Amino acid sequence: GQNIDQPTEMTATEGAIVQINCTYQTSGFNGLFWYQQHAGEAPTFLSYNVLDGLEEKGRFSSFLSRSKGYSYLLLKELQMKDSASYLCAALDSNYQLIWGAGTKLIIKP
Amino acid sequence: IAGITQAPTSQILAAGRRMTLRCTQDMRHNAMYWYRQDLGLGLRLIHYSNTAGTTGKGEVPDGYSVSRANTDDFPLTLASAVPSQTSVYFCASSDSTGGGTDTQYFGPGTRLTVL
Numbered sequence: 001g002q003n004i005d006q007p008t009e010m011t012a013t014e015g016a017i018v019q020i021n022c023t024y025q026t027s028g029f030n031g032l033f034w035y036q037q038h039a040g041e042a043p044t045f046l047s048y049n050v051l052d053g054l055e056e057k058g059r060f061s062s063f064l065s066r067s068k069g070y071s072y073l074l075l076k077e078l079q080m081k082d083s084a085s086y087l088c089a090a091l092d093s094n095y096q097l098i099w100g101a102g103t104k105l106i107i108k109p
Numbered sequence: 110i111a112g113i114t115q116a117p118t119s120q121i122l123a124a125g126r127r128m129t130l131r132c133t134q135d136m137r138h139n140a141m142y143w144y145r146q147d148l149g150l151g152l153r154l155i156h157y158s159n160t161a162g163t164t165g166k167g168e169v170p171d172g173y174s175v176s177r178a179n180t181d182d183f184p185l186t187l188a189s190a191v192p193s194q195t196s197v198y199f200c201a202s203s204d205s206t207g208g209g210t211d212t213q214y215f216g217p218g219t220r221l222t223v224l
Protein backbone atom coordinates (compact mmCIF):
# COMPACT_ATOMS: atom_id res chain seq x y z
CA GLY A 1 0.00 0.00 0.00
CA GLN A 2 0.90 3.63 -0.12
CA ASN A 3 2.25 5.24 3.01
CA ILE A 4 3.80 8.45 4.27
CA ASP A 5 5.56 8.51 7.66
CA GLN A 6 6.55 11.60 9.57
CA PRO A 7 6.94 12.30 13.30
CA THR A 8 3.78 13.30 15.11
CA GLU A 9 5.29 16.16 17.10
CA MET A 10 8.59 17.99 17.52
CA THR A 11 9.75 20.76 19.84
CA ALA A 12 12.46 23.31 19.09
CA THR A 13 13.76 26.58 20.47
CA GLU A 14 13.34 29.99 18.91
CA GLY A 15 16.40 30.85 16.80
CA ALA A 16 17.47 27.23 16.41
CA ILE A 17 17.35 24.81 13.45
CA VAL A 18 14.96 21.87 13.12
CA GLN A 19 14.76 19.05 10.58
CA ILE A 20 11.45 17.31 9.93
CA ASN A 21 11.83 13.93 8.24
CA CYS A 22 9.43 12.16 5.92
CA THR A 23 9.62 8.70 4.38
CA TYR A 24 7.28 7.58 1.65
CA GLN A 25 6.17 4.45 -0.16
CA THR A 26 4.00 5.07 -3.19
CA SER A 27 2.95 3.38 -6.40
CA GLY A 28 5.19 5.38 -8.68
CA PHE A 29 6.56 8.77 -7.74
CA ASN A 30 6.18 12.17 -9.34
CA GLY A 31 7.44 14.48 -6.65
CA LEU A 32 7.29 15.42 -2.98
CA PHE A 33 5.49 18.41 -1.50
CA TRP A 34 5.75 20.14 1.86
CA TYR A 35 2.91 22.28 3.18
CA GLN A 36 2.57 24.39 6.33
CA GLN A 37 -0.71 24.43 8.23
CA HIS A 38 -1.37 26.75 11.16
CA ALA A 39 -4.03 25.60 13.61
CA GLY A 40 -7.52 26.21 12.26
CA GLU A 41 -6.24 27.29 8.86
CA ALA A 42 -5.75 25.80 5.41
CA PRO A 43 -2.50 24.16 4.27
CA THR A 44 -0.20 26.49 2.34
CA PHE A 45 2.48 25.40 -0.12
CA LEU A 46 6.13 25.47 1.00
CA SER A 47 8.15 23.40 -1.45
CA TYR A 48 8.21 20.80 -4.20
CA ASN A 49 11.05 18.40 -5.01
CA VAL A 50 11.16 15.94 -7.87
CA LEU A 51 14.93 15.57 -8.35
CA ASP A 52 17.41 14.41 -5.73
CA GLY A 53 19.06 17.15 -3.74
CA LEU A 54 18.44 20.22 -1.69
CA GLU A 55 16.14 23.10 -2.63
CA GLU A 56 16.67 26.26 -0.60
CA LYS A 57 14.06 28.96 -0.20
CA GLY A 58 14.95 31.54 2.41
CA ARG A 59 14.87 30.07 5.91
CA PHE A 60 13.29 26.87 4.61
CA SER A 61 15.05 24.10 2.64
CA SER A 62 13.75 20.76 1.42
CA PHE A 63 15.77 17.68 0.53
CA LEU A 64 14.85 14.61 -1.48
CA SER A 65 16.44 11.19 -1.97
CA ARG A 66 14.37 9.16 -4.42
CA SER A 67 16.43 6.01 -3.95
CA LYS A 68 15.79 6.06 -0.20
CA GLY A 69 12.17 7.26 -0.37
CA TYR A 70 13.14 10.05 1.98
CA SER A 71 12.71 13.78 2.32
CA TYR A 72 13.29 16.37 4.98
CA LEU A 73 12.26 19.94 5.61
CA LEU A 74 14.88 22.12 7.28
CA LEU A 75 13.80 25.26 9.08
CA LYS A 76 16.50 27.71 10.14
CA GLU A 77 16.43 30.68 12.52
CA LEU A 78 13.17 29.50 13.98
CA GLN A 79 10.55 32.10 14.81
CA MET A 80 7.48 31.75 17.01
CA LYS A 81 5.30 32.10 13.92
CA ASP A 82 6.80 28.82 12.60
CA SER A 83 4.74 26.95 15.19
CA ALA A 84 2.44 24.95 12.92
CA SER A 85 1.91 21.50 11.44
CA TYR A 86 4.08 20.53 8.49
CA LEU A 87 2.53 18.15 5.98
CA CYS A 88 4.52 15.88 3.70
CA ALA A 89 2.78 14.62 0.55
CA ALA A 90 3.99 12.43 -2.32
CA LEU A 91 2.58 12.48 -5.84
CA ASP A 92 1.93 8.93 -7.02
CA SER A 93 1.86 7.42 -10.51
CA ASN A 94 -1.74 8.62 -10.99
CA TYR A 95 -0.70 12.15 -10.02
CA GLN A 96 -2.73 11.90 -6.81
CA LEU A 97 -1.25 13.36 -3.63
CA ILE A 98 -0.73 10.90 -0.77
CA TRP A 99 -0.57 12.83 2.50
CA GLY A 100 1.20 12.20 5.76
CA ALA A 101 -0.62 12.93 9.02
CA GLY A 102 1.57 15.95 9.62
CA THR A 103 4.23 16.95 12.16
CA LYS A 104 3.18 19.44 14.80
CA LEU A 105 6.12 21.76 15.47
CA ILE A 106 6.15 23.55 18.81
CA ILE A 107 8.55 26.50 19.15
CA LYS A 108 9.61 27.51 22.66
CA PRO A 109 11.11 30.90 23.53
CA ILE B 110 -12.86 37.07 -4.80
CA ALA B 111 -9.21 36.09 -4.68
CA GLY B 112 -8.27 32.42 -4.64
CA ILE B 113 -10.68 29.81 -3.30
CA THR B 114 -13.73 30.41 -1.14
CA GLN B 115 -15.76 27.83 0.73
CA ALA B 116 -19.15 28.08 2.37
CA PRO B 117 -20.31 27.66 4.99
CA THR B 118 -17.40 28.22 7.39
CA SER B 119 -18.95 25.81 9.83
CA GLN B 120 -22.16 23.85 10.18
CA ILE B 121 -23.89 21.60 12.68
CA LEU B 122 -26.12 19.11 10.94
CA ALA B 123 -28.59 16.48 12.12
CA ALA B 124 -27.89 12.95 10.95
CA GLY B 125 -29.89 12.01 7.88
CA ARG B 126 -30.01 15.55 6.49
CA ARG B 127 -28.71 16.51 3.07
CA MET B 128 -25.94 19.10 2.91
CA THR B 129 -24.01 20.79 0.12
CA LEU B 130 -20.63 22.37 0.76
CA ARG B 131 -19.78 25.05 -1.74
CA CYS B 132 -16.41 25.80 -3.31
CA THR B 133 -15.57 28.53 -5.81
CA GLN B 134 -12.23 29.50 -7.30
CA ASP B 135 -11.35 32.47 -9.46
CA MET B 136 -7.90 31.36 -10.64
CA ARG B 137 -9.25 29.53 -13.72
CA HIS B 138 -7.59 26.34 -12.51
CA ASN B 139 -8.76 23.28 -14.40
CA ALA B 140 -8.38 20.75 -11.57
CA MET B 141 -10.29 20.81 -8.27
CA TYR B 142 -10.32 18.52 -5.25
CA TRP B 143 -12.25 17.81 -2.06
CA TYR B 144 -10.41 16.52 1.02
CA ARG B 145 -11.42 15.72 4.54
CA GLN B 146 -9.02 16.18 7.43
CA ASP B 147 -9.46 14.28 10.69
CA LEU B 148 -7.31 14.48 13.79
CA GLY B 149 -4.30 12.17 13.56
CA LEU B 150 -4.92 11.36 9.92
CA GLY B 151 -3.56 12.90 6.77
CA LEU B 152 -5.73 14.73 4.27
CA ARG B 153 -7.86 12.16 2.45
CA LEU B 154 -9.13 12.76 -1.05
CA ILE B 155 -12.89 12.39 -1.45
CA HIS B 156 -13.47 13.36 -5.08
CA TYR B 157 -11.63 15.29 -7.73
CA SER B 158 -12.21 16.87 -11.11
CA ASN B 159 -9.48 17.26 -13.71
CA THR B 160 -11.57 19.57 -15.87
CA ALA B 161 -15.09 20.96 -16.10
CA GLY B 162 -17.57 18.20 -16.92
CA THR B 163 -15.51 15.35 -15.46
CA THR B 164 -15.19 13.97 -11.95
CA GLY B 165 -13.41 11.06 -10.29
CA LYS B 166 -13.44 9.17 -7.02
CA GLY B 167 -10.70 9.55 -4.47
CA GLU B 168 -9.74 7.45 -1.47
CA VAL B 169 -12.96 7.94 0.56
CA PRO B 170 -15.86 8.72 -1.83
CA ASP B 171 -18.69 6.79 -0.15
CA GLY B 172 -21.55 8.98 1.04
CA TYR B 173 -20.39 11.96 -1.03
CA SER B 174 -21.12 13.22 -4.54
CA VAL B 175 -19.75 16.09 -6.61
CA SER B 176 -20.48 17.91 -9.84
CA ARG B 177 -18.40 20.20 -12.03
CA ALA B 178 -20.72 22.15 -14.30
CA ASN B 179 -18.18 24.91 -14.91
CA THR B 180 -14.54 25.77 -14.22
CA ASP B 181 -15.12 27.83 -11.08
CA ASP B 182 -17.51 25.77 -8.93
CA PHE B 183 -17.12 22.34 -7.36
CA PRO B 184 -19.85 21.58 -4.80
CA LEU B 185 -19.69 18.56 -2.51
CA THR B 186 -22.98 16.96 -1.43
CA LEU B 187 -23.66 14.67 1.50
CA ALA B 188 -26.91 12.95 0.55
CA SER B 189 -27.72 11.68 4.04
CA ALA B 190 -25.20 12.81 6.65
CA VAL B 191 -23.84 10.39 9.27
CA PRO B 192 -21.78 11.18 12.40
CA SER B 193 -18.62 9.66 10.84
CA GLN B 194 -18.71 12.49 8.31
CA THR B 195 -17.90 14.96 11.08
CA SER B 196 -14.66 16.50 9.83
CA VAL B 197 -12.99 19.56 8.38
CA TYR B 198 -13.48 19.70 4.63
CA PHE B 199 -11.00 21.45 2.35
CA CYS B 200 -11.46 22.30 -1.28
CA ALA B 201 -8.33 22.77 -3.40
CA SER B 202 -7.47 23.61 -6.97
CA SER B 203 -4.46 23.34 -9.26
CA ASP B 204 -3.54 24.36 -12.77
CA SER B 205 -3.16 20.72 -13.84
CA THR B 206 -4.83 18.20 -16.07
CA GLY B 207 -3.84 15.33 -13.78
CA GLY B 208 -0.60 14.73 -15.59
CA GLY B 209 1.21 17.72 -14.20
CA THR B 210 2.80 18.46 -10.90
CA ASP B 211 1.38 21.87 -10.20
CA THR B 212 0.78 23.03 -6.69
CA GLN B 213 -2.61 22.61 -5.04
CA TYR B 214 -4.06 25.71 -3.41
CA PHE B 215 -6.52 25.30 -0.59
CA GLY B 216 -9.67 27.06 0.50
CA PRO B 217 -10.18 28.05 4.15
CA GLY B 218 -12.16 24.90 4.98
CA THR B 219 -15.62 24.00 6.29
CA ARG B 220 -15.93 22.53 9.77
CA LEU B 221 -18.87 20.10 9.73
CA THR B 222 -20.38 18.41 12.76
CA VAL B 223 -23.01 15.72 12.27
CA LEU B 224 -25.02 14.85 15.35
